[in-house]
Amino acid sequence: MTVTERKERQRLLREQLFLDKAAELIAQHGILPLQMAPLAKACDYATGTLYQHFSSKEDLLLALANRNSCHQIQLFQGIAALPISSREKMLALCVADHMNQQAHPSHAGLEQYIFTEVVWKNASAARRQAIIDNSKPLAEVVSGIVQQAIIDNELPAHNCDAFNLSVAPWALCVGTNTLERTEGLLSAFGGNADPLQRYRHLHMLLNGMQWQPLQRIDDRVELSKQIALLQTLLEPFFQCENTA
Amino acid sequence: MTVTERKERQRLLREQLFLDKAAELIAQHGILPLQMAPLAKACDYATGTLYQHFSSKEDLLLALANRNSCHQIQLFQGIAALPISSREKMLALCVADHMNQQAHPSHAGLEQYIFTEVVWKNASAARRQAIIDNSKPLAEVVSGIVQQAIIDNELPAHNCDAFNLSVAPWALCVGTNTLERTEGLLSAFGGNADPLQRYRHLHMLLNGMQWQPLQRIDDRVELSKQIALLQTLLEPFFQCENTA
DNA sequence: CTCAGTTTTTGAATTTAATTCATAATTCAC
DNA sequence: GTGAATTATGAATTAAATTCAAAAACTGAG
Incomplete structure (x- = not known):
């Protein structure tokens, strides 16, 4: 199942990207102003995609x-x-x-x-x-x-x-x-x-x-x-x- | 300034009422579901009144x-x-x-x-x-x-x-x-x-x-x-x- | 007591931001 | 190459805090 594996790897990669960017934004401005839509946008993904990784x-x-x-x-x-x-x-x-x-x-x-x-x-x-x-x-x-x-x-x-x-x-x-x-x-x-x-x-x-x-x-x-x-x-x- | 005093006393009393009710609601359901409008309603006051006491x-x-x-x-x-x-x-x-x-x-x-x-x-x-x-x-x-x-x-x-x-x-x-x-x-x-x-x-x-x-x-x-x-x-x- | 002015209360309207979901795009198996 | 299945999209929905224009209550002078 190399295909499934690759997809999974990409998925993980994207998750890390989200987390990296979130960490960056939080380090920059604090937890308070972190918003989901801007975070997704900052990673060049749609809001909904973010919710495929995190339930909230x-x-x-x-x-x-x-x-x-x-x-x-x-x-x-x-x-x-x-x-x-x-x-x-x-x-x-x-x-x-x-x-x-x-x-x-x-x-x-x-x-x-x-x-x-x-x-x-x-x-x-x-x-x-x-x-x-x-x-x-x-x-x-x-x-x-x-x-x-x-x-x-x-x-x-x-x-x-x-x-x-x-x-x-x-x-x-x-x-x-x-x-x-x-x-x-x-x-x-x-x-x-x-x-x-x-x-x-x-x-x-x-x-x-x-x-x-x-x-x-x-x-x-x-x-x-x-x-x-x-x-x-x-x-x-x-x-x-x-x-x- | 007895009038001002009385008003201030009532104000304090109302503040305690809000806090009492909030404590009760929190004890009952937790912090998570506490909402401002229902809290005000539960005390028989309008939402806006609550905000005269608490800025947020x-x-x-x-x-x-x-x-x-x-x-x-x-x-x-x-x-x-x-x-x-x-x-x-x-x-x-x-x-x-x-x-x-x-x-x-x-x-x-x-x-x-x-x-x-x-x-x-x-x-x-x-x-x-x-x-x-x-x-x-x-x-x-x-x-x-x-x-x-x-x-x-x-x-x-x-x-x-x-x-x-x-x-x-x-x-x-x-x-x-x-x-x-x-x-x-x-x-x-x-x-x-x-x-x-x-x-x-x-x-x-x-x-x-x-x-x-x-x-x-x-x-x-x-x-x-x-x-x-x-x-x-x-x-x-x-x-x-x-x-x- | 009455009324103009002032303060307080009201709760519907506004705002903000999370979450959803119908649609579009992509991928996959054959 | 094609239709089914999966995934991504972002506009629409929802939830709830906060605001604010209008109404009510209060004030004190006449």
């Missing part, structure tokens, strides 16, 4: 977010394979997440948006499932790091399984991103934008988990060096995205 | 979320005044937050929604500012607890100010809520719905902050008792909401 605007947004998170899987797997301690890996995941946020602010906003009841429920069930399926390998990478740490006696199991434990740093990252993204909320208080704060908090959590080696959290210089080092280490993973 | 649908949603968070201030202040240790207070804040989530699931979804770029930017600047202003006393209560803990030598300052430190548990709560609310995400993995997990994670964080007295985190029975006790203690604060 929300469906398209989920698809876009899902594609973004595919990059994350590779990134995370790459980190898991680095020759650093398990605790450093966990830290590196957060650094990578943060670098992602900064490199693609609109991705972060999109992610927040799609998990909203209003958007989530307006997408097709298949698309929702795709996102959930994609989170699975992501969660597995993180759980794997936790599991390895437990096996290596760097982390006590605390009477929990690896996945449960991995949720703690995950939640902290998600929450930090949410708070930081909420324009003007943190900055409205004394809360300046100390970019290391999130990592200090993470180290507190990891210390509390008894994840060895424990780390001092009042030494800004050391923390700063550590993060800078990890950022350098992760830099290669972010190179390829320029092409995408 | 999003503006109304912010107003609603803001009113909800006013309750939180009282709740939080009540907790700060309880005769328990500073660490228990911090824990109690999270318990209260979680109780809120469960008592009013739609509030939680609304809160997530309004901080979304799309919604936030569609509301009036005044309304946004109101939300930020309302968060201030909230943040102050939490910072106050942290500050007191530092003064009482129950918590090392770690070279940070109280607000910065208070962001850590806050972010953890926010992130946990987000993950938990995302229907099917956590449950798609092994992640069952252990309701104590969030508190275990919080204790890990507090331990990592060296917040005294440190607590064992592998003892499920003790944790369970502790939370149940706090829930009982907080019960009174949730009584009055039935009238509202």
Whole structure:
């Protein structure tokens, strides 16, 4: 069935084109002014064609977010394979997440948006499932790091399984991103934008988990060096995205 | 100006009516199907009247979320005044937050929604500012607890100010809520719905902050008792909401 | 109490933008 | 090459937020 295959390939290609253009438009003007008809036009297709790929605007947004998170899987797997301690890996995941946020602010906003009841429920069930399926390998990478740490006696199991434990740093990252993204909320208080704060908090959590080696959290210089080092280490993973 | 006063009072009353009805409709059917015209009709007013109070649908949603968070201030202040240790207070804040989530699931979804770029930017600047202003006393209560803990030598300052430190548990709560609310995400993995997990994670964080007295985190029975006790203690604060 | 002026309310008309679908174009199998 | 099947098109439809001209209610002076 070479014919069917070719058609399918072209179909996929067109879908990527739609998503590319949508990402571009969102990066340029935000999610708010994205419209279906102009998007189709910008890709030289009719509105109806767009709807052959996405059951609704929300469906398209989920698809876009899902594609973004595919990059994350590779990134995370790459980190898991680095020759650093398990605790450093966990830290590196957060650094990578943060670098992602900064490199693609609109991705972060999109992610927040799609998990909203209003958007989530307006997408097709298949698309929702795709996102959930994609989170699975992501969660597995993180759980794997936790599991390895437990096996290596760097982390006590605390009477929990690896996945449960991995949720703690995950939640902290998600929450930090949410708070930081909420324009003007943190900055409205004394809360300046100390970019290391999130990592200090993470180290507190990891210390509390008894994840060895424990780390001092009042030494800004050391923390700063550590993060800078990890950022350098992760830099290669972010190179390829320029092409995408 | 008694006349002006009376008019203003009635205006406020009508605004509350709109918000009450909107909350009711949202609780009943979700945010998605809320429509302006039916809402106005349900309150026996014309559509245009609704727009005399709220510049847009999003503006109304912010107003609603803001009113909800006013309750939180009282709740939080009540907790700060309880005769328990500073660490228990911090824990109690999270318990209260979680109780809120469960008592009013739609509030939680609304809160997530309004901080979304799309919604936030569609509301009036005044309304946004109101939300930020309302968060201030909230943040102050939490910072106050942290500050007191530092003064009482129950918590090392770690070279940070109280607000910065208070962001850590806050972010953890926010992130946990987000993950938990995302229907099917956590449950798609092994992640069952252990309701104590969030508190275990919080204790890990507090331990990592060296917040005294440190607590064992592998003892499920003790944790369970502790939370149940706090829930009982907080019960009174949730009584009055039935009238509202 | 009455009336001109002012403010407020009304809800039908307008607008915006997503979604659909009858028609046209293309592809495919024979 | 031809008719059936599939796919693309974009104008028409629909849904719902928002506006605004007209009507109603209110105001305070005479």
